[in-house]
Amino acid sequence: MESALFPRIIRFFKTESSWDALRNILTILIPGLFLFFFWDGPIAIAFAVGTLLAALTDVPGNQADKRLTALYGIPLFFLTGLSISLALHYESWTIVLLLGIFGFLYTIIALLGFRINIVGNLALIVASFTIGLRPAGPFVFTFALTAGATCFYAVSLIQAYLFPHRSLSFAVEGGIQQMAKLIRLKIDCYNEAVPLHQIYRQLSALHIKVSDQLEAVRSILLRDKRLLEDQHPASKIWLAKLYQLVDLYELLMAIDNDYEHIRDTLKGGKTLILIRESLAILSKATARLRVKGRSRGFHAAKRERLEGLLQELETTALTENLQKKELTISIVNQLRQVANILQNIHIPHALEDNTWVANKDIANFAAPQHNWKTIVKNLSFKSAIFSYAVRMALLLMLGGLIGFLLPEYRYASWILLTIILVARPSYNITQKRNYQRIIGSLIGIAISLILLVCIQNICWLAAIAALCLYLFLLFNKPDYLVCVIFITITILLGQKIHEGSIQDLLGSRFAFTLLGSIFAVLGCLAIPINHYRSVAQNTDSLIQHFKSYLEKIKESYASANINYYDLRLLRKFTQASLAQSYDSLEQLEKEPIRGRYYKTDIIHFQTLAYRINALLVGLSIQMTKLGQSLPVEEMSERANYVAELIQEAELLSKKGYGLARSKRAAGWKIGKAEKLSS
Template sequence: MINWLTILPGVKVWRLSTGFFSFYFFCKSIILIGLILNNKKFSLIGFLVSSDLVLHLREMANRKGKEIRLFFAELGGEELSDALRNTMAIIMPLLVFFYLGMPQLAIGIATGTLLIANADLPGNRSDKLQGAWLAILLFPTVAIVTVLCLSQIILLSVWIGLLTFSLMMTSVFGQRIGAIGLLSVILATFTIGLHPASALNYGFYIFLGVIWYHLVSLTQIMLLPYRSLTRALRKCTKQTAALMELRASGYDPTAPLSGFNERNIRLHLKVNASHELIRRLLLSDNLAMREESIKGKKMLAKSMALIDLYEQASAVHHDYPYLRATLAGSNALELIGDSIICLAKQLDKGVTENKELLDDKIAKLVRLSQGSDEKSELIGKLLANLRQTRLLVEKVNGQKHTVGDPSILRFQEFISEEGFNWELLLKELNIDSPIFRFALRLAILLAFSIVILFVFPGDRYGYWLPLTLIVVSRPSYGPTKKRNIERIVGTLIGLVVGWGVLVMTDSNTFQLLFAAAFLYSFFVFFNSRYWLSAMGITAAVVLSLAVYHGHPLNILSDRLLFTLMGCTMGVFATFLFPIWQSGRLKDLFVKVLIANRDYLYQVSIADEENGMHQVRLARKRAYQTLSVLSEAMLLSATEPKWKRVELGAARQIQLLCFQCNGLIAAMSSGKDNRSAPYDQHLLDGMDQCIAQCIKSDLPNWKAVGYATTASEQPMEISGVITKLYTCFSK
């Protein structure tokens, strides 16, 4: 069943708001009736319920508002300008060569440009040059061979199957190479629909399209070499500010803690993905990482400060129920929360504002920390974290940059391995590999869809079936289902919108102008709101083909038919060589525990001169394993009910792993004497947890409870380790 509310947030907010307001006015009616009957108890009940609803509705509106603001903040200038660049790069050859009377050349160049534009991921100059050479060699070859196979159904089916399997396996070489491989398969399906007469001419047109687009893209990166990196840093800065604001809400006694951990984990996933992108863009850029590159060193310093700031924001001194209970009766909670929000705003806007106000709040916290009781000691720890956070915010904003690092080459260790590593490819060539299973599944699915096409021999739009299968298929069941729903909703809206434009105006000029606008929206929302992107490309296709081919009703019906067929086949195909995330959870938990143990060890033995490099490496590995685990947990919750496992205990263990990581981060940021001997019993405890996790099975794990109300016990890393061991014990 289609869950429309998850696809149309506007409908969701409208229905929830309508329900809240209806019930609100019902409660007001209860108050009125109570007053008429002179029944005070009756009126009081209505008043309390309606007041609580207003507060709940206000909280929901604030939360949704923050999510919308964060979305539009992330949808920055680069996405909009890139979408405009891609749209113009497609439209210009169409206009020129149609005007010159060469429609086949125009369509071929536009097809090559459209497809390679979707594979042009954020990157530095070396990334884009590597992608350009690969696409220039691969795209024309795929186009020519596909045309040569069009006359034989069996040969074409085998070719599409082999091509899909081999190119989908290239995802082991990295995102960019995998994207070029995927778009090459899509090019093959476009070729089936275009059915060109000459293989060599068509291949040459595609070649020209790829060359044309990369001339535009490479010219842009030569003029603005740090454009993608600057954008990634800005996006990560806003995400970190959002994480700090979420943390500040934990110090508000009136803010509920329900849902806090889920929002926290989702933000952690976004921030970690941004960190990985920043490391790849910066550390693999030979120009930026040259010893004489002052700008590169400044950006490196800013990146390090931003990642260190994330560690400060992730640091956990105690859980929020304990903090609220211990600091109750003083204004320390309000001072800390307001200070964090002030710093988050400074980080987000990139300027120092309300400096005097922040100084005043910190001065008040200093006075509250001057004591020997438990409350003063706790405020002192939080104050130290706050000061370090402020220093890092100033570094990120460029007020206290330190330029240069004598060991700049050591940072190459932070880059995740990408490129043509044939040993890695051979390692993935087994039936247990998720990449291998997905490549094999998609290859079989597309080969079968090619055979189905010949059931509709006179239908020129049958290629939409394999095209739909490619764009909606994902390795796991949950993402595939979500992508299918988004595709169907976007297609239905796009068909309605496209038909509306056709009815509204008979002018081909206006119809093509609308098509260009919808093509622009396709690029704008492709990576953020796919249903909007699907709506845009559907409307653009309907309008363009109606102008070029005519018969708009046939276009509308075929688009709907083949979209529904492709989505249905895509969902059922996930059970062919399925990839169940629940079966990976135990191994992922073991990796998280090992990474946290190594992080704890490196923090314990680190000294100022030599140890921080290893601490940062260990921290990166710990954050990455937590991100992979969190993503697998989210995917496990979307699997079919008959395959889904009970995740109650696993969620608690996941939370404990995050707490353990946060406590280690607090140790790292607050350790004054780094040469002090470490506590061996903590490392021994982690070793016992790892051994117990390996011996136990996920269905036998048990939850030990997590307090969401006031707690009288402080959070210590030894206590978290004990809880972890208890969860794994039968």
């Protein structure tokens, strides 16, 4: 247990977010302490707040991404800080209106992309912090806050230019680690003691994580204009690693398709055991791969052991019947292809081959960039993000109005902060964040009280507050509950150091946090998001991508002319569509009023969609990776089988998008599919 835990801790501290947390705390503390001791306390606090909030907008990306974040972050922070602090200074009711305007605008700009969404969310938190600090001088406070944000963005940009491939290397390694988990899960597919329906559910969920990780790599790499320059070798090397990751993913998705058939065909003897042992070696080899620093590839002894297992499988297959022999050899070939990729992925060379797409087409594989026209198209309640933006505007205005009526307006910042951090489009996620924030606040308050009773020395309290701020930054992405605990301790200890008393703050922290949590839940119920519409759109899109992918595979087979560009692009679109469909179905399943009625049928659809995707990828790699040419009859039979599954998925998705009336049909079709495939 301890031997397994220690490497996990080491890996955690080697992640990009962990290194970023160290960079961020130094960027906050060094100039902040300098200003505090040699200039002015309030200015130092405003500067540190600006630096902290800007640091929270920084997500992995290339140089252009960092510039874009700064381009949005600096003016939004300045505008928000100045307008809110001026309204506070003059005790004007316009602060309520400002909160509503900012709540709507900063939420709906999420349509411009994930990075802009984060900046908008942190700009709302700027408003909350400004109310909590209640600055005496609006202009001094705003300039200090903006200077802190500018300082952080300068550090971030300098780092991006000094280490241009930093985020990319972490993203690639993250993808490799997700592949290792996928291989470990595949081991159970060959274990007759593990129910298949559990494995399919887990595979579908893991598919989303792997797909997201690959999309992160594409997002960083494929928008690099230097890829179009043949004379830039470094970018070509990273592009080669992306190709290898995608090829590895395809092989793992299509290592086999019908596990019921495989278990039945290969039962008895040592075949299934040997396959599980081979996958275990591949999983461990994948987990230890590194693409930066000290390169580590496929250990020679492990590769030799794997090759021995594969040869034993081939030898065993020669003594079996034709069906078992062909199936075993097919699995062995795919396992060997996986091993070859693992052998080469850490090598710092661009191993270009005929499957690469032309430079002019590379940008087509990156996620499309949205503009302001996208926002205009979504200005109606038919849009989920529009409904969410209206909900946020009303909730923030309500929280601001309550604060305006209180004698101590600054304590209302806890209401606003809780709404900003907790209220999410999905009821289920909102409830989860509510639980984490309330429990985290209680634990943080309890620990703070113990520290304040036991420690009276201000220097020690300041050191503990700084440590807790670092731990907040460290766990901000991995675990929201833990980060709430540490930021609560940081704020309470900081308030004690700054004002000398926290009696009022202790009660208001929890009371107003609880009130904000209640508002967030009521907002979900009062202005719900129509998950049915998103399910309809995403499932329709998925079905069309399935059909297009199948037609392209059939066309390539019939013409014997493989178009690698089209196949790669359609596979990418299908994988992305599958991830979106899976996510929307998850939201529908967890919808508070009617979601539970559709849970079983949603699982049926997700399982069916996963099987269709695996079959399509399997047909594709038969031509592109393994170079195998199936007989015409067999190809036709497999294509018709997939077409039947697609037709059933389409029927299942159209029956009210509740899927309830299709339960029997879905179960019948999956049973029939398993029978046909065997």
